[in-house]
Amino acid sequence: MNEILSVDDLVVEYNRDGTKVRAVAGVDLRLEKGEILGLVGESGCGKSTLGKAIVGILGAAEGEVIFDGLPVKKLTRGKRPEHFRNLQMVFQDPYGSLNPRRKIGAQVIDGLVIGGMHRSKALARAQELLATVGLPADALGRFPHQFSGGQRQRIAIARALAASASVLIADEPISALDTSSQAQVSNLLVNLVHELSVGMVFISHDLSIVRRISDRVAVMYLGKIVETGTVEQIWESPAHPYTKALIAAIPHADGRSSMPADLPGDVPNPMSPPSGCRFHPRCPLAMPECAVVEPEFVTLADNRQVACHLQKAGQEPVSLELIPRVPAS
Amino acid sequence: MILSPNTRKTLKALETPTEKKGKGSTNSIWRQPLAIVGLTIIGVWVFVAVFAPWVAPYDPYSQEFDKFIPPSAEHWMGTDELNRDILSRVIYGARISLPYSILLVVLSTIIGTIVGGVSGFFGGRVDATLMRITDMFFAFPGIILAMAVAAALGPEIRNAVIAITIVAWPVYARLVRGLILNSKSSDYVTASSLLGSSSIRTLFVDLRPNISGPVFVLMALEVGTALLLLSGLSFLGLGATPPSAEWGAMVSMGAVNFDRWWVGLFPGIAILTAVLAFNFIGDTLRDALDPRTAKALRD
Amino acid sequence: PATAAKSSLVVENVFQLTSTDPARSFEQTGNMINHALYETLITYKGGDASQPVPAIASKWRYNSNATSFSFTIDPKAKFSDGTKVTSADVVFSLNRLKNVKGNPSSLMDGLTVSAPNSKTVRIATEEPTPQVLAILTSPAAGIMNAKVVRACGGTDAANAESADKALECLKKKSAGSGRYVLKSFNLTTEVVLDKNMKYWDGVDKDGYDQIVIRNVPVNVQRLNVIKGASSIAADLSPDQAEGVGSKVNVIEGKASNVFFFYLSQNPAFSDATKFTSNPKCIEAARYGINYDKIVRYAGRGAIQAPGIIPSFFSGALSSKDAIKQNTARAKRAFDACGIGDTPVEIGYWGDGGAVNGLNFGSLAALVAEDLQAVGFNVSLNGAPIAVSLPLYRDNKEETGLWLWGPDWPDSTNYTESFSPGTKVGLRMGWQAGADNLIESLRQQAAVTTDPKKRAVIFSRWQKEMNKRSPLIPLVQPASILVADKSVENVKDHPIWKINLPEITKK
Amino acid sequence: MTLLNVSDLTVTLATSTGDADAVRNLSFSLDGGEILGIAGESGSGKTMTALSIMGLLPYKGKASGSINFDGKEVLGSSKKKYQHMRGKEISMIFQDPMTSLHPMLTVQTQLTEHMRYHDKMSKSAARESALKLLDTVKIPDPASALRAHPSQFSGGMRQRIAIAMALACEPKLLIADEPTTALDVTVQAGILRLLHQIRDERNLSIMIITHDLGVLSSLTDKILIMYAGSEVESGPARELLSNPRHPYSQGLIAALPGASREGKFLTSIDGMPPELGNFPSGCAFHPRCGFAEDRCSVPPIDATVVSKGHRIYCPVNPFAHDRVEQS
Amino acid sequence: MKPVPVLTPVTKTLFTGTGLTPFIIRRLLTAVVLILGITFIAFSVTQLVPGDPVAANLGQSAYSDPDIVAAFKAEYGLDQPVHIQYITYVGNLLQGNLGISLSSKRPVAEDLREFFPATLEIALVAVFVALVLGVILGTISAMTRDRLPDQIIRVFSLTGVSMPVFWTALTAFYIFFFVLGWAPGTGRLEPGAEPPPQVTGMYTVDALLDGDFATASQAVSYLLLPALVLAVFALGVITRFTRASVLEILGNDYVRTARSKGLPERVVIRRHVLRPALLAIITIAGVAFASLLAGSVLIENVFSWPGLGQYAYKSAVGLDLPGIMGVSMIVATVFIFMNLLVDVLYRVIDPQMKDSK
Numbered sequence A: 001m002n003e004i005l006s007v008d009d010l011v012v013e014y015n016r017d018g019t020k021v022r023a024v025a026g027v028d029l030r031l032e033k034g035e036i037l038g039l040v041g042e043s044g045c046g047k048s049t050l051g052k053a054i055v056g057i058l059g060a061a062e063g064e065v066i067f068d069g070l071p072v073k074k075l076t077r078g079k080r081p082e083h084f085r086n087l088q089m090v091f092q093d094p095y096g097s098l099n100p101r102r103k104i105g106a107q108v109i110d111g112l113v114i115g116g117m118h119r120s121k122a123l124a125r126a127q128e129l130l131a132t133v134g135l136p137a138d139a140l141g142r143f144p145h146q147f148s149g150g151q152r153q154r155i156a157i158a159r160a161l162a163a164s165a166s167v168l169i170a171d172e173p174i175s176a177l178d179t180s181s182q183a184q185v186s187n188l189l190v191n192l193v194h195e196l197s198v199g200m201v202f203i204s205h206d207l208s209i210v211r212r213i214s215d216r217v218a219v220m221y222l223g224k225i226v227e228t229g230t231v232e233q234i235w236e237s238p239a240h241p242y243t244k245a246l247i248a249a250i251p252h253a254d255g256r257s258s259m260p261a262d263l264p265g266d267v268p269n270p271m272s273p274p275s276g277c278r279f280h281p282r283c284p285l286a287m288p289e290c291a292v293v294e295p296e297f298v299t300l301a302d303n304r305q306v307a308c309h310l311q312k313a314g315q316e317p318v319s320l321e322l323i324p325r326v327p328a329s
Numbered sequence B: 001m002i003l004s005p006n007t008r009k010t011l012k013a014l015e016t017p018t019e020k021k022g023k024g025s026t027n028s029i030w031r032q033p034l035a036i037v038g039l040t041i042i043g044v045w046v047f048v049a050v051f052a053p054w055v056a057p058y059d060p061y062s063q064e065f066d067k068f069i070p071p072s073a074e075h076w077m078g079t080d081e082l083n084r085d086i087l088s089r090v091i092y093g094a095r096i097s098l099p100y101s102i103l104l105v106v107l108s109t110i111i112g113t114i115v116g117g118v119s120g121f122f123g124g125r126v127d128a129t130l131m132r133i134t135d136m137f138f139a140f141p142g143i144i145l146a147m148a149v150a151a152a153l154g155p156e157i158r159n160a161v162i163a164i165t166i167v168a169w170p171v172y173a174r175l176v177r178g179l180i181l182n183s184k185s186s187d188y189v190t191a192s193s194l195l196g197s198s199s200i201r202t203l204f205v206d207l208r209p210n211i212s213g214p215v216f217v218l219m220a221l222e223v224g225t226a227l228l229l230l231s232g233l234s235f236l237g238l239g240a241t242p243p244s245a246e247w248g249a250m251v252s253m254g255a256v257n258f259d260r261w262w263v264g265l266f267p268g269i270a271i272l273t274a275v276l277a278f279n280f281i282g283d284t285l286r287d288a289l290d291p292r293t294a295k296a297l298r299d
Numbered sequence C: 001p002a003t004a005a006k007s008s009l010v011v012e013n014v015f016q017l018t019s020t021d022p023a024r025s026f027e028q029t030g031n032m033i034n035h036a037l038y039e040t041l042i043t044y045k046g047g048d049a050s051q052p053v054p055a056i057a058s059k060w061r062y063n064s065n066a067t068s069f070s071f072t073i074d075p076k077a078k079f080s081d082g083t084k085v086t087s088a089d090v091v092f093s094l095n096r097l098k099n100v101k102g103n104p105s106s107l108m109d110g111l112t113v114s115a116p117n118s119k120t121v122r123i124a125t126e127e128p129t130p131q132v133l134a135i136l137t138s139p140a141a142g143i144m145n146a147k148v149v150r151a152c153g154g155t156d157a158a159n160a161e162s163a164d165k166a167l168e169c170l171k172k173k174s175a176g177s178g179r180y181v182l183k184s185f186n187l188t189t190e191v192v193l194d195k196n197m198k199y200w201d202g203v204d205k206d207g208y209d210q211i212v213i214r215n216v217p218v219n220v221q222r223l224n225v226i227k228g229a230s231s232i233a234a235d236l237s238p239d240q241a242e243g244v245g246s247k248v249n250v251i252e253g254k255a256s257n258v259f260f261f262y263l264s265q266n267p268a269f270s271d272a273t274k275f276t277s278n279p280k281c282i283e284a285a286r287y288g289i290n291y292d293k294i295v296r297y298a299g300r301g302a303i304q305a306p307g308i309i310p311s312f313f314s315g316a317l318s319s320k321d322a323i324k325q326n327t328a329r330a331k332r333a334f335d336a337c338g339i340g341d342t343p344v345e346i347g348y349w350g351d352g353g354a355v356n357g358l359n360f361g362s363l364a365a366l367v368a369e370d371l372q373a374v375g376f377n378v379s380l381n382g383a384p385i386a387v388s389l390p391l392y393r394d395n396k397e398e399t400g401l402w403l404w405g406p407d408w409p410d411s412t413n414y415t416e417s418f419s420p421g422t423k424v425g426l427r428m429g430w431q432a433g434a435d436n437l438i439e440s441l442r443q444q445a446a447v448t449t450d451p452k453k454r455a456v457i458f459s460r461w462q463k464e465m466n467k468r469s470p471l472i473p474l475v476q477p478a479s480i481l482v483a484d485k486s487v488e489n490v491k492d493h494p495i496w497k498i499n500l501p502e503i504t505k506k
Numbered sequence D: 001m002t003l004l005n006v007s008d009l010t011v012t013l014a015t016s017t018g019d020a021d022a023v024r025n026l027s028f029s030l031d032g033g034e035i036l037g038i039a040g041e042s043g044s045g046k047t048m049t050a051l052s053i054m055g056l057l058p059y060k061g062k063a064s065g066s067i068n069f070d071g072k073e074v075l076g077s078s079k080k081k082y083q084h085m086r087g088k089e090i091s092m093i094f095q096d097p098m099t100s101l102h103p104m105l106t107v108q109t110q111l112t113e114h115m116r117y118h119d120k121m122s123k124s125a126a127r128e129s130a131l132k133l134l135d136t137v138k139i140p141d142p143a144s145a146l147r148a149h150p151s152q153f154s155g156g157m158r159q160r161i162a163i164a165m166a167l168a169c170e171p172k173l174l175i176a177d178e179p180t181t182a183l184d185v186t187v188q189a190g191i192l193r194l195l196h197q198i199r200d201e202r203n204l205s206i207m208i209i210t211h212d213l214g215v216l217s218s219l220t221d222k223i224l225i226m227y228a229g230s231e232v233e234s235g236p237a238r239e240l241l242s243n244p245r246h247p248y249s250q251g252l253i254a255a256l257p258g259a260s261r262e263g264k265f266l267t268s269i270d271g272m273p274p275e276l277g278n279f280p281s282g283c284a285f286h287p288r289c290g291f292a293e294d295r296c297s298v299p300p301i302d303a304t305v306v307s308k309g310h311r312i313y314c315p316v317n318p319f320a321h322d323r324v325e326q327s
Numbered sequence E: 001m002k003p004v005p006v007l008t009p010v011t012k013t014l015f016t017g018t019g020l021t022p023f024i025i026r027r028l029l030t031a032v033v034l035i036l037g038i039t040f041i042a043f044s045v046t047q048l049v050p051g052d053p054v055a056a057n058l059g060q061s062a063y064s065d066p067d068i069v070a071a072f073k074a075e076y077g078l079d080q081p082v083h084i085q086y087i088t089y090v091g092n093l094l095q096g097n098l099g100i101s102l103s104s105k106r107p108v109a110e111d112l113r114e115f116f117p118a119t120l121e122i123a124l125v126a127v128f129v130a131l132v133l134g135v136i137l138g139t140i141s142a143m144t145r146d147r148l149p150d151q152i153i154r155v156f157s158l159t160g161v162s163m164p165v166f167w168t169a170l171t172a173f174y175i176f177f178f179v180l181g182w183a184p185g186t187g188r189l190e191p192g193a194e195p196p197p198q199v200t201g202m203y204t205v206d207a208l209l210d211g212d213f214a215t216a217s218q219a220v221s222y223l224l225l226p227a228l229v230l231a232v233f234a235l236g237v238i239t240r241f242t243r244a245s246v247l248e249i250l251g252n253d254y255v256r257t258a259r260s261k262g263l264p265e266r267v268v269i270r271r272h273v274l275r276p277a278l279l280a281i282i283t284i285a286g287v288a289f290a291s292l293l294a295g296s297v298l299i300e301n302v303f304s305w306p307g308l309g310q311y312a313y314k315s316a317v318g319l320d321l322p323g324i325m326g327v328s329m330i331v332a333t334v335f336i337f338m339n340l341l342v343d344v345l346y347r348v349i350d351p352q353m354k355d356s357k
Ligand SMILES: Nc1ncnc2c1ncn2[C@@H]1O[C@H](COP(=O)(O)OP(=O)(O)OP(=O)(O)O)[C@@H](O)[C@H]1O
Pocket: A014, A015, A016, A021, A023, A041, A042, A043, A044, A045, A046, A047, A048, A049, A050, A205, A269, A270, B001
């Protein structure tokens, strides 16, 4: 079996002035080696929280994350167990993810030196890594501020690779970058996944990029996964109204000047999630029962999973185009 | 939040005056006129302190002249009530005021950094407890505690230093704690612990270089404050003991002799210039820091 | 608020004040004020401190061996509320002084007061006590209106120390027979006195309607009196009195304070004191000090103290008896002493305070320089009074620099305080039996009543002291008053500093 | 009718290494009721162009050339004139709705203060029109929204409030600097619709700045593409997007993830945009351009008109034939 | 044994809730803990002392009388073991009893009631003057960043904070009183003038309450010079802080928004910049105020100003433990409550505070 990471019924809570906020409210995910899983959803729906919980930056309130056969523990003050050094994360902000006061070299070899490698050997390896991510060798001796955002992101990736990552959680790794850098960095990531057979969770709010590079997609809404499936399934025939809305909102630069469709309303506050289906207040297809009963996360006939009352376990997905609109109560 | 990198840069540029776009290099700071003036003055004082025996025209303790000679060719700053040459005393005063102010700042920095470091590093209850204690000392009126301690232990500049240290360290503790908390949650520290470095390593490898800059600036700013406090205590008779040529004590001698204006004026100017110089430097350095840490320094 | 119509005398000094209760107050400012509020049985005139003159007592007598004194109260004498002064008031006041156990209570040591009749007061002592007259001039021995004080919760009973509650009340009003009555009292800012319009000996038209005594630092006193913002500045040093201009008078007197240096005789105390108790070390110090320099520092009007007794008291030495600096002799003695470079500390009152314009720190610096020149390895160890005074009192200083002001204006105050085994003697570690000659001179002085004989004994005592005691008198500074030209009859007095009740306006 | 005519605009900024031109010889125009999109990568000078029209250049920034608005030259106007023009005739909304509204002032204050200043409205009249505005931008419950502080709204709502503020004095031109970059796609769609609708209702001209060509596609009539402070290509939206002629525009469009569906790799332009102060001479894109020839580095680079209203600044013009083939 | 619930639900929300009242309650509780801690520090420090308060406060002869010494010690509890002394002190403190001063022999509370208002009066005036001038100068400085006015103001304000206040006091007094004759002299009122009936203890206020304008104006003329000397320091601090705050706020997007709406610059500054800046400035003013209370130690003697500073000095030098504790506590309390007040203000004025961490 190729499965390297599995997330089971994971719940992550924040403490906000003494009350608990469930930012991730029961999530199941699987990731295989060499696979890119795209995780999409609107801002505030818990993508980063999930990503951080997977690598252990945040602790799980319930459920667990199994990486390569062992449950991931929350980071403590002590050294992280060797085993989990292969589980790494790339952050969104290229300006915050490198220490402004340390040379690139020192930061890249961290993973090697901590792993016990000798410094000089580590430096040599770091040069290779930098070459892998397409940076000149003399970058080792420079400071982060001498690099552009895209270059920094490459450095951050090199740093993760130094720890011989087998799973990368990439939290919006390209959203802070320029159009041309975006393409460069995303190509680099795709390349690494293929060549090193790394598993990657690619978190993004941009469905179109996710569609391009992922193998499978998980759509998240307010702390829950509402749909997962292959890119084609999700893109061609979304089974959840939220997925459909996300796709419809993407503008196309094809000069056809068709307006993207908006999804009115905002992601609700996770402190008081709506009853029943969390999406129902914004769902154009909501039915009365949606406000009461929480839909189960079921596997459809085409092997995709979805949590919507319109879809029934084991059956072919119902095309949302065909559903008549029922006003929500 | 998604900001395009350049807008980010632009915002930063707008946020902060142009003077420090020198890409983090401290070189540009020394092009600031205030800093140059400050450095020059400090340089002069340090020189004077180090070479006092050669610079000073007379022995600062020698009581061989006349009483209260006004400034003249032989005695540029006149003489005091014990017939001593004031210029020589002002010069030798630099040997007391400067080193002790710096000592005070260094001591406070050490204590404050340890407390703030432990507090920020361990967080939770340790943090809460240490910060409460820090608050107590912070709220404590420094000069009053210093007076009590100095009165109790006997006025001696060493005791004054101890006394003021007791109330001066909380500033550093707060700053260091804030900086640690700030960077502790930063992505690069998280990344580092994901790579397997323990927090202790993180503290020394990742956090230390980010803390030392602002702490250094604070130290520069606090040397002036320390000098003022120390000379204030000496002015009250609770700092340096006679016959040492401490500036504050000399001002208090001058205070008794208002019409012999030179007795108090020159030591007063000595204090003013030294403090001013440190403030010039500290202020420029602070402006040169990036705005977030500069804010941490101000609060 | 406006006090325009009233004539007002503004006296500025640095407050040494705890209250205006005579039985409890023994500090200079308190003495000055109480002298105006409370009359004593007898007193001195002007700046004199040797010839008692009548006050409440119009006549007095005493026996030849000075053990029994009797005073006749002036029949005219009345308190400010109009009641007559009786011998009962006197007995009450003096017993209260004794029993309240305030700072001045030791004045009454060995004295028994009685009132054979309403006009006569008798004071008996067990041993001859010629200084009784001097003691009775002390403002602490001010006569209080017993009725008023009792109404305030005061008592003269043996348990007065805890039973007497008159302190607060006496901060609000006075209960004396003086030329002034208390108007308002503030411990830190000012005390205001009003003219006693019913003064029994006739109200002086030229006296001021009001006296304001303010607490003002010395340097500001100087500016104020020059500017005419005050009438009298009490604490200026001779240096500060220089160049005050023509709008003011400078009244110069001799301070009753004598500054001295001593070396502790208690060899048990520490390494250094082992040597300081060596006579050779004392000699080295005595002849090593440059007295002229110190006198110069003390400024115009100051003199070297040839002995510990100030110049205006009986038996005071003259300047030719004074020790002269002799560096060679000092160095020889130093070598003989063997102290080498054992560090010695000089203790003193060191928080910047000054008396008669002399700063202890500066004085100590002067002495230290001379001692260093001789070879001593001295360091200065001044401290605020709270720290330094107990060290001095408990004989824990190796050497010390202090001053002595008389408790009562009589030379016996010195023989009784500085001889071996006495108060200051012990502070210097000078135990009883340490010097038989000096101790016997002390005893003779105590019982001798003849003024001439007394003077001889006092001067002899001092000369012996200068030879063998650990005490080195340094300087008797000048005491300066700077007063506005419009103020007349101002005199500097060794006990109460300013003769407030006698001052008049032009 | 031309509302805004910018010609030869150059913006000079003070940087640590001396003055540098962030915008260079830029010319474009905008008709009444037209929507112009300006696109380009970071640092290409889009924002500086907008700010120079508003007279709000950063500290020590200078603009030269000519900006003609509604028949009047505005560049070099007095402070007063700019003040009267800003908010009243030209208004602007900014990228980040989280920071561009004042956190401590109520929505009402922020929405009405310039109405009261420019139009000398009474408090109640201003309030009335504020209510209407909030309704226009589809804020639910405008009355209570007026009393609220910005922090009580989500990003999308805040951007709508910002648009309402911009519309308050019925300006002729609205400059929107990356109005949706900080927002979710779902919210972005709503804002784009709103802008479109406002234009139609009010015959307002809009200048929208973005680096997302997708945004422009649905909304704009005309597009201007900038690189390193200069125009590289401009033309009617539909034509430019379907038929980009400058190698840079080509690259930008090809780099969009939605552009081709083949494979996981995106087409990318090699290299990085140049830093301000280090712009290559001639066509600034030439070091990254696959078609570059020697003459590309020699200024001046002249405009080539490829069709009506569509011009490029490329001496090589490598796609000249594509157009013929495609049409 | 059944666990006793420590907090009932209602009080629980009072302590842990997010509203203003629970916040204030929590902060007040912390303040109490802080103040107790401060007494402990003061107490410990004064216990380290080799000096002897008895000696400092008894006369020569009384000191040599063991009975008197014992009685004195008993009266002030100095014969008790140290920890008992402290517990007694705290016990009394909780009843509002600060003990009896060794030097003035009065209840410390009474002493403070007399001395504190005098210092409060000059400190308040000083902070007010510094605040008004500092905000104006700081704003000008920020607006003219790096140009001449800015440079001048910066040097000026740095000089202000660099001046040894005791020296400034001496010099100012000499010049304004002695040379120029503008200042009336030392003290709070003319010699012998009767102070107004005590209400607040601040003469100006009390005189006004009493309707006595002559005394009020006299009081003002006397307090002006010491207050201005104190203000010099605070002015420097506030000016520099204002400059930095205004600069920082000027860089905010919302200021650009305000300008883009065509508001006149003064409205932008007043409404959009100064308002948020003021919050930060008030914080600093609060802290500066507390430090002025302590700083007055250095100048009160020069002006014969019968305030907390002189009292503090006397207590310290006299090792008057209750006095030192009293002064420390009152200054610390002011400091803590200034901070509390500022935090509450923040919450009230700035609804965003909670959202932006
Ligand atoms: N440290 C925190 N404390 C409390 N709540 C938090 C914290 N971090 C995030 N949240 C809340 O948890 C929820 C999920 O946040 P998260 O950052 O995981 O969302 P996201 O999907 O990554 O959003 P974005 O696209 O903006 O990055 C949000 O409601 C957020 O407000």
